[in-house]
Structure formats: C-alpha cells, structure tokens
Amino acid sequence: MLSEERRNETVALDGTASERLARPDIRSEFGLETMDMNMGPQHPAMHGLLRLILELDGETVMRCDPVMGYLHRSQEKIAENRMYPAVVPMTDRLDYFANIHNEHGYVLAVEDLLDAELPPRAEYIRVLMSELMRLASHIPSIGFLMLELGAFTPILYAFRERERIQNFLEAITGARMMFHYFRIGGVKADLPPGILEEISEYLDGLEGRFQTDTVDLVTGSEIYVARTKGVGRMTPEQALDIGVTGPPLRGTGVDFDIRRDYPYSVYNELDFNVVTDDAGDVAASYRVRIGEVWQSIRIIRQVIEKMPEGPVMADLGRRLRPKEGDGFGRVESPRGEYAVHVVSDGSDSAYRVHYRDPSFCSMQLLQEVVPGHYLPDIMPIMGMIDPVSGGWDK
C-alpha cells in the first residue's frame, strides 16, 4: 500500500527498531559494554502488554524504546462500524481501570454533536460515578506504585477499597467492570434507593482506612522515600512538551485540571481544589494522587448533598442521527486528559472516532525521562504515569 517514495522516506528517517537491533555494530556508539534487553510484553510488573527495548550500561538505562500494539483491538475502526449507542460498551474496554470516564468522554462528544440538553440529575449522577471511579482508580494506582517498588501488601489494601467501590458501582449499573451505564442523553437508570446513604457511610470509613492503610503505611517509610524522591523528575516545560497530563503533570506544578479549566457536566457547580506539587518526581505524583483522593471524597459528599430530583434521560429520540460535523468530549480521567473526537457524516454510525488516551500520550515520557535512570527506576516511573494497556493500545 505504501508507495515506493514514502517507503524510502520512512527508511531514511533513521530506520526501525528491529533494524537497529539487527546491526549490533550500531551499538558501539553507546560504548561497547552496553546490553540490549527486552522488558515485556510478558513481564510480571509491566502494566499490561508493553515491550520496552532497553539498552543497559550495567544497570543504567541508556535508551528506552516502548513498543506497543500487543493489545490493539481497533477500537476506532469498531466505533466506525457501530451505531452510536452501541459504541458505549466498547469504550468501557479502553481504559479498563477507569471505564466510566471513557464512557463519559464518548457520550459528551456525541451529545456535543446532538446539542443535547441533559436533565440535572443525570449530570449529577455522572459526576458521582466519575468520582467514585476516580477513587477506585487512584487508590489502586498508589498500590501499584508500591507493588512495583516491591511491597505487596498495599495493593491488597487498595483493592479492598476498589472492590467495595465496585460493589456500589455494581448496585448502580449492574456490572462490576464493564459498566455501560452512561447513555447518550443521560444515564441508563436512576440510582437504586438508599445507595447515596450507603456511599456516604462508606466514605466515612474510607477516610480512616485510607489514612492508615495507604497513606501512613507508605508515606513515611524511608525506603519508599529513597526509591521515589528525585526519580523521574521532570520540569513543567518538559512535562508539557512530552504531553503528560493528569497527576504527573500536576506533580510538576502545572495546575491544569479539565474539571476546572474545561468544565463539563456540573463540575463548575462543585467546590474542589486542583492538587499540585512542585517536585515533579514520582513522589510528587503520588502526593497529588493522595490529594485527589481527598478531593474526590469531598466532591462526592457535595454531590450527595446537592443531588436533584428528576429524570435521568434526555429525550433524544430512538434513532440517533447527528448532523454532519465534529463532536468533542473531554474529561479528566484519573490518568489525565481523555478526549474523544467524533466525526459524523449524518448517518447513524460515526464516520470517525478518535480517542485521545492519557496513557498513550504520557507514555512518551518513557523515551525522554527514563534514560539515565537505573533499571529498577523504570517501574516507579511507570507507576507515576500509571498507564493502562487497554488505553494506550486502543
């Protein structure tokens, strides 16, 4: 399919990774003692199926080259061949650790195309679900970071909380992971009775448990500090250049949060802070995540307080045939900016759907930041961006 001209152009651009590996004499420019090594795709600590081609000098990483595509499922092509509502369950499979946010981005984009007006209760339920999902994603993220540092216990404490949050999500949506709860024009069903009180009660307990079992267990530990402080340090300019969003970006000091700066749903009616930190290293993004957990709890409490009555679905008609044009949806997923671009041609399935996944963009920092670190530092840096395989591979 490639014309000969463009093929030549590609080859001229410094060749492919496999070509570089096939010619070991190229390695000599890095010194003779370096060693090429694969890390992944079947690596126990890798977040999903990622292959890093590493060039090691002793244990110092000289070059880190991520190779993706082991979990590519053509989500964008699938979305072009489904009717609009049938794409929502597919978006659940993108970032399978924060499914609600994927659904949210997609339905926002289609609602942008349809110029839909949503009932307020639906918006509040969406925010409630998003923030519960953020809790369920951030707390294990902290656990994953510790898992990568070699401590096995915090992840299980974290998953205890995630499972309990999933119980609520299951009670609301009917599924534990692939929720398919947001619909174009609202949400699938109203909240089951009494769930808000249960969530509120749970949050009271969560605050104490999170403080002891995650924050206290981890934060003060000298080994933890030694492993994370100064590791993966980025300047704000560097982070913006690389395209990092979410907690790692806020960890460098850039207070950019879609919820505040590009408000969607009813976030502009809610009171919360954007947590930032100055250090820009792994420890900073960990602190940002901790802070965001507290902010999420705060948001959920406000939502429970303010939850209006009313319908949960807008009346958009059975068949969705948006006008021709572009629809954009942008949400703050736990990993950063998740954006969806839907192009409609007027039919009842999208002409083109593009997902901007935060894992995909943030992972570029592996190429930029990892060289110069020790081999064991790769894992905390991965924990800092906390990528999800389904997200970066679409």
Next chain:
Amino acid sequence: MAVSMPGGDVASRLSGYLDGLKNRHGLEEGEVEGNVVRVVVAPESVPQVLATAKAQLKVLHLSFITVVDWEGSFELTYELLDLRGGTVRVKTVIEGTEPVIGSVTSVYPTANWHEREAYDMFGVAFRGHPDLRRTYMWQDHFDHHPLLKSFDISTKRTFEGLR
C-alpha cells in the same frame, strides 16, 4: 511555577489567538465558536501556524491529532489547549490518497507519537519526523493502514479456525 499560564478573560484571549494567527498567516477560514478558535489552514503552513501558536500565543498543550479519511482527501485536526479554557482547533485538508505533511514534532514534541499513530493508521507521512515507525501494527509484516476507509473489515468470526 516555571510555566506561565495565560490569564484574563477567555473570550478576549480567544479573539487574541484568532487575530494572532490571522495576522501572521493568510488563513482561509477562522472563527471563534464557544470557547474554541477554529481555523482552517493550508497543509503546507501547518507547522508554521502551530509554531506561532506555541511561541507567540503561548498555547502550550497539543491535545491530539485526528486524521479523517474522506476518501480522496484527508482532513487533519490539531487540537491545541491553552490550559485555561481556550481551545485552538487547526484543521487542514490534504488532497489525494497519499498524504504527506510537515511534522510538528519540533514545535510540540508530544506530536511524536500522535504522528506515528496517524502514520500507522492512515499512512500519513510526516516530513521531518524523527522516528516515523508504526505504533500498533507489526513493523515488518503488515502493509496496510487499517483506518483507511478502503481497508475492508468483515464481520466474519475471527476464531473460526480455533474451534
């Protein structure tokens, strides 16, 4: 904080972006729509327009690059955020079936993987890209660009051979 955030009113900032881009480049089309500045530029001037946006107008963040295959032409959308509510959306249309366009990696380094993805999925060649490889598909054994409309899918069950 080392990075200076844009201040002031969103609306005035957006008109500033539009004026800035219009004054420096002869734009075919441009409008402010909500919180979005939409501009349509010629494919040759995309790197220059984005360089202006980054350097002069301080729009710091490239969110994504979307390619749409309109069967005969390719539409590229560059979504830029100024991180404070303003969006600059640069669109360009490349005619023909084998698109070539200048890379913006020197302006926004994050475009690196976005352009690689576009190359992988649509075969858009980015001139001046430092490392134009496939992101998802096999490096050596796959000679198609799956998101092109000419790439047929069938709903045939893929695991028939496994049964």
Next chain:
Amino acid sequence: MTIIFGFLAGMMLVSALGVVLSRNVVHSALFMSGSFLAVVGFFVMLSAPALAAFQLLIYVGAVSVVILFGIMFTQSPQVRSFSTIVNKQVWAGLAVALGVGGFLSYILATEDWGATEAGQGTRDVAAFGEYLLGVGPDSEIFAMLFQLVAILLFVAVIAAIVISRRKDTDIESASDVRDVGE
C-alpha cells in the same frame, strides 16, 4: 586412612587438570574452587582448622567469586576448540611441568625430614592467634604482621581502584580494536 587422602588428592588432581584443560573459562574457575576445596580438606587433615576456614572463606568464597566476576567482564561468546585456548608451547610446557613436578617430588620424597610426626599443628584458634600477633613462642617476626597485612591490603585497594577506574577515553580507543576472540 588413605581413602580420605586419596579422595582429596584425586579431587585436587582432577580439578587442577580441569582448570588447565577445560575449554570454558567458567568451568575452569569452578574447577579451581574444587581444587581449593581439596586443599581445605588437606588443611583440616593437617590440624589447621582455622587456616582451613580461612582458605574456604577467602579462596572458595571470595577469590573464586572475584575471578568469576573477572571472567564475566572479559568473556567472549565464541565457541572455541581446544587448540585455541592454549599457545604453541603446550608440549614443551608439559615437559617442563613434568620435569618440575618429578624433580620436586623426588627431592621432597627422598629428603630426610628428621623426626616427623603428624598432629603437631595448632588446632587451637587461640594459639594460632598468638602466633599471628607475635605473642606466641618464637614468633617475634610476626609482631608487625598485622600492620604489614594492613598496609598490603591498603595498597592493593588503592592500586586496584586506580587501575580499574573507567576512563572516558577507553571507549574511543576500544571501539577501533574489534573483538577477535581468544
């Protein structure tokens, strides 16, 4: 009991020959630790348990490891035939070695050592320590042994560090000499 002596001597002989004749350098190193182990056995037989422990710790536990490290830093991956590991003097060397060995054995075996009796060594660690520190009988020459050893080791540390420190120029000079194998 000659069985034990024979066992140790055989182990020593096989291991030493293994060091010389094995094609894989790592095998050589492991054979070497085998021969050291045999020497440990001999030391125990010769009433020097503390020295045997020294031997085990320093030779088997430390020197072997250091040499194995050294091998890992210098190994070349090619598979080699036997003729490549030895130089041209293999038969001449064998003759010389046989001569030396025979001569030494002859001298040592025929010399009259006077009244020899086994078991006169210092089995006691305290006595061994007294000798080492020069407070034992007839051991004044060891009074400065500690200082001597300390200075020796100190010099060895500094020399080895100075020699093995990586210079940045090494990489350039190394890259134009290609690895030609052993």
Next chain:
Amino acid sequence: MTLGLLQQELGYSAVYLYVGIFMLLIVGFVATVLVLARLIAPSRSSKTKAQTYETGESTVTDPWRPFPVRYYVFALTFLIFDVEALFLFPWAVIYSDLGVYGFVQMLIFVTILSLGLVYEWKKGALKWV
C-alpha cells in the same frame, strides 16, 4: 529426648570427618532428588520450551558477553575486607589476654584499612553502575 543423644564429645578428626561426610551426603541427597525428579516428572521438551525467557520476545543480546567492569570494584573491596575481617578473628579470640598491646594492634590495622575504604568512598568507586 532424642536431641540429648546428640551429646557426645568427639575428637578433632572425628568432628571434621562428620562435617565432611555430611557435606558429601547432602550433595548426594540433592543429586538424588534431582535424578528422582527427572525420572518422575514428565519430559516433553520442544524447541519453544527450550527458548531462553526474555519476557516474551526473542533474545537480542547473548548474555555471555562482557559486562561493565565497574561491578568489579565491589568484588575487589569485598576481597580486601574479607581478609581484614578474617585476620581480626584470631585477634578477637585472644583479645582479653592481650590488653593494650592488642588494642593498639587492632587500632592501627583498622585505621589503615578504613583509610582504604575512605579512599574508595571519596573516589566514588562505591557507586553502583
């Protein structure tokens, strides 16, 4: 109690003979276990199974190639300090009888070797690669 039956004064040679035969028997035991496992366990080797594990990809670098020399510094330092520590053991055993003489001996010994450690430290040789 059966443990009490282990009580017995053994002569010098007998004790070491014990230890030596023990070690041989343990080698024999481990080897027997390995052989037994070979016999009991199934063995269906294939080319794929015999591949070296490199997290799901084929190996790109043969590990039997030169490694960075800087690891060597640790081995070297260990060797030197091992010898040092060993020489201190006979000293420690008789220290209570030696008095000030032994103390001064040890002090000089330790000081000189600490200088070596300080030298390495200052030179940055103890930095991991």
Next chain:
Amino acid sequence: MPGPIQTVAETLNSQIPLEGFLIVAAVMFAIGAWGAVIRRNAVVVFMCVEIMINAVNLTLVAFADFLPDAGGIGASYAALIIAIAAAEVAVGLAIVLAIFRSRRTVNIDEVNSMRG
C-alpha cells in the same frame, strides 16, 4: 567404646606420611605451572597461579604439622600468603580488566604482540 567413625578418625593422620602431602603439593604446583605456561587466557593464567600458591601453602602447613619446631609459625606464614594472594588477585585482575578494556582481549599472546 569408640564408634567406627571415631576409630577411623583417630587413625586418620598417622597413616599418611609427610611425603604424601609434599608429593601432592608438588604435583599441584606442576599442574599449575603447566597451565600458567600454556594457557592463553590471562584469567586462566591467574587461576593457575592461584593453584601454585595453594600448593606452596599446602607444603607450609604440612611442614608445620609434621616438623616438631614449626608448630604455629607455618600456619602464620600460610595466613600471610593467603593475604598476599588475595591482594595479588585484586590487583592482578584489575590489570587484566584494564588491558581488556583498552585492547578488547585477554589473550596474552595478542597483548604481547600489540605492545608498543
């Protein structure tokens, strides 16, 4: 009543004369010398030198055990030799590694031929 192992142990030393140890040491020395002469790999040459040193040590300890007046002195000499050998290994291997780094070979012949 001494058990069989006890009996075996008691008769252990007396049956082997001094000459036995000395001959073993001589053979060990000879093998080490042979290897040191014929092997091309500098690291293996080192190993052979270590074997020779061990042979010498063995002789010393044997004399210390058998000769009436040599008691602890031989063992002390052996300890000193062990320390010296350790220092020798440390420095010697450092030299070999330095040569390897600049010449990419540990082959003694080549190092010789490339001198100057």
Next chain:
Amino acid sequence: MPQLGQGILKGMSITLRNLFKNKITRQYPEYKRDLPDRTRGMLTVDMDRCIACLQCMRVCPDHCISIEQTKRDADGSGKPKPYAVGFVIDDSRCMYCSLCVEVCPVNCIYHTEEFEAQAYNRLELARQFGERPVDPTIDPRPPVKKKPKKAAAKGKADEKADGDAPKKAPAKAAGKSSEGDAA
C-alpha cells in the same frame, strides 16, 4: 537523624495490627454474595413472549444472537405472524452490554443472576432456546458496507422495524432491566 527508621516502624505497626484484624476473604464456592437487583448476568429468553422482531439480533454489537424466523400462526388467530423457531445466544461472545434487553419490545430477553458459564469448547457456550438449533457460527448479518454519501439509505435498510414508540424507548429500557431482574 533521630527519627531514622520511624516511618518503617510505623508502617510495620500498621501491618502488625492488620495481622489480627478480621479477614475480608469470602470463600467463593461456599459463600455466594447477594447480587444486586441490576446484575447483568447471562441472558435468557422467554420464548413464549418472543415476537421474533429481530431487534435484539440487530442491536447486538457482538452478533452473538442468531434467530431463525418463520411465519406461523402460533396464537390461533388465523393470521401468521413472525415466529422464532431457532434462537441462539453465543455466550462466548456476549459482553453483557444489555443493549438487547433494552431494545426488546416485549421484555422476553432478560438478564439472570447466573454468571458461572464454563465449557471445554466454545461451541458449548452457545445456548439454544428455540425448537430448532441454530448454527451460531453463521453470521446473522451481512458485512456492513458503508458509503459516506449513501449513509441515510443504508441506515434505513439496516434497521427496519423500529417505527414503534421511538420516544419512550430509553425510559422503558431503564424500567425494563430491573423488571427483568426481578423475573
């Protein structure tokens, strides 16, 4: 460094306290959690109510439902109506998205609380509901051929029997799922 090791000791005291806490494990096969009302388990079909409108088959994103349709006078009214003689749900591909449940006009397809499906062969996971087994490997729909300019026409062909009650559909879907669970 007076407080060196304090953080480690604090963390270790937390783990020691957790050592004596109640365990949160539930022994799964013996203990079964009460599933919430909305649980989306395996699908089942009430064939008596099915009117063979084929909407579930069309809406299914995974094409896991295949229906063989004939005309038959099932209720004795003398007027042959569409009737599903074969109805298969291939659970190996179902992703429990609930779209078919929401689209069904007569609530005949619904989720159960059953979730423990297992088989040695993927074909065994295809569950037949009709009188006649349907081969689940046959694609229920022709491959989608989509031309951008003729999109409207294609859309019409794709979905033909959706004229009834387009406005009530979402609310109905919401009510239906809980009703289906109760059944």
Next chain:
Amino acid sequence: MEFLNFLNQEPWRFILSFGVVLFLTLNLAAILVMGERKVAGYIQLRYGPNRVGPRGLLQPLADIIKLFTKENISPGKADLWIFLGAPIAMFIPVAAVWLVIPFAPGAVVADLNVAILFFVAVTSVGALGVIMAGYGSRSNFSLLGALRGAAQMISYEVPLILSLLGVVMLTGSLSLVDVVNAQGGGFWNWYFIVQFPMFIVFYISSLAETKRVPFDLPEGESEIVGGYMIEYSGMTWALIQAAEFAGMGLMAGITTTLFLGGWQPPLPFLDFGQFNWIWFGIKTALIMFTFQWIRWSLPRLRMDQLMDLGWKVLVPLTLVWLVITAGAMLVF
C-alpha cells in the same frame, strides 16, 4: 530411655544426626514457605492457603508433590552442568551450618572449635551458587540477577563477619557452644543487649544474605522478573527455593545462638534441662516471623542504595563499634 542408648554409638549417631539436620533443613523450608504464605495472608487480610488439609496445613505436602511431578525445563542454550550444579552449591551451605548449632545443652552434632569461622566460610559459598545459576541459565535477566545477587551477598558478608567480632571478643572462643554457655543466667546476659548495634547490623546483614525484602533485589520480580531463578522449573526451582528458605531459618537460628542466648531460657527458673531446645525453637521462630513480617511490609531498596547502606553505613558502624567494644573491654 535407656534402650535408646545404642543411638549414641556410631554409626547410629551419625545417621540420627544426619536425619535430624536434613529433616530440619527440608522441613524448615516447607514450614517456612507455608508460614510465609500464612503470614502474608493474615497481614493482607486474607486467609492464605486453606484448602489442602485442615486449615491448609497440608499445603507444603501438596506443593512438594506438585513440584516433583513438574517438568524440569532447561534452556537449550544453557550450560547444563553449571545449571544443575547451582542448586547443589546453594543447598550445601544452608544444610551444613546446622551441624554446629547447639539446640540444647550439649546437643550439637559437631562442636567445632572454629564454628563461627565455619559458619561465615560455608555461607560465603552461597554466592558461588548464585553466580553459577545466573551464568548457567544464559539469560540476560539471570545474569543481571546473579551479578546483583553476588555483589549483594559479598558486600553484606563484610558487615556480617565484622559484626560477629564483638561476640567473639566477649566470649574468647569461636565455638558456638561456648558462645551460648557464656550467655547463661537470664536474658540480661544475652549479647543483644551489650552488642545491640551489632545485633541490628547482623540482623540487617542476614536479611541481605538471605535475599529477603527489603534486599530481595536479585530476584526483584518487578524489574528482573526472577533474577537468577528465572529459568528454573520443577524440582530444580524447588531446591533453590528450599535453599533460600532454609537459609532464612538458618540465619534466624544463628542470630538466636549468637545474640539471643541460644537455648538459654530467658529467666533462670525456666530451665528445662534437655528440653531447652524449646527455647531455641521459640526464639528462632520469633526471628523468622520478623523476617516474614518485614517481607510483607516494606518495599525493596534499589541496588545503589543497598550498596551504600552496606559499605557506607554498616561497615563503618561495625568498625567503630569494634573499637568501642575493645576499648570498653580494656576499661572494665
């Protein structure tokens, strides 16, 4: 018990003691694996293995049966002799040192007069086994893990040896029997009080020697997957694991003997005579529990931090404490 006295004669005593030591080594490995999983489970609010047998207590048996019937796969490119020799080289040290540890008054298999030297010397051979495993597997991860493991083991051997000097000075003997006897008369005579810094150094070093968290870098599964064990499977893997766990038990036993009074009861009136091995068992079990507790509480260090801790903190500390102890012995 008179009729059992024949056991005190050769060769029965030899067979008995061989049985005891082998039993101890293997059972410790099995029990420790079990205990490790149970402690992990309880700390993580789980039950741990609880399906095989009552409360899962037969799990080790099931593990052994499983491992025996698993295929031993060796990489095609591996150096098979070295590959198979590594488990043996790792197993000898952990089994042999049990010979010199007194379990009860007089109950020691071989009362060597250089027992402490024997312990450090035999333990140091373990590094050789690690290098053999890493080299023999011919895998990048293995070799990296082996280099790490060997560097770590040899680096921590120095503080380990140096921290023993205080005990040796106070006892004036290298025999572990003497060391234990010197600590009699109540827990205030145990060496961990007068030698507290050395006790801590020895504890940390033994964690590092046995490659336990927070020093489990040679097998750090989040970066080099399994380190030198990566290519082992079935029984070879089981032997390496058994060696590691038995080594952990051994280190606990040695710590008990050297610093916690061995079989000495904590208070004089609790002396059970021959049954004092109960005290030895209790103390050893406690130390082993702390190993496991640490294992499931802490993350691991990085290699450079590990080396810094060893060479720049522990070694100077031991040297300073050596001088302090010597001085104090002069004064008092």
